Amino acid sequence: MDADEQFFYEHAGWSYRRGGETPERYARDHGWWADVVPDPDVKDDDVDSVGMVARGEAVNLSVTLYAPREGNPVIRARGNVLGALSGIVVPSEDDPYLRVVAAELASEAMR
Secondary structure (H helix, E strand, C coil): CCHHHHHHHHHHHHHCCCCCCCHHHHHHHCCCEEEEEECCCCCCCCCCCCCCCCCCCCEEEEEEEEECECCECCCHHHCEEEEEEEEEEECCCCCCHHHHHHHHHHHHHHC
């Protein structure tokens, strides 16, 4: 099992399928990318029912999956949105779960 397979086995093991093309690899091969940013739609007390964000114990993020716009694959700000998920409360902006979210968005966009 390579490092990518091990990562998804540990973090999304219930849906792990060995062999075949993974959504993460498909996204990379097609130039898709995920941007992780603070959730722009969240106000101070939204989606923080247990106060973790307010206490600095977590962050509230949004993940958007983009594909290069035809004829201009370099400009990310103008990429085509393939999918997005917001209201993701995780301990930090580098939490491994965000990689799982990006892969799930890619999986949905592949269908």
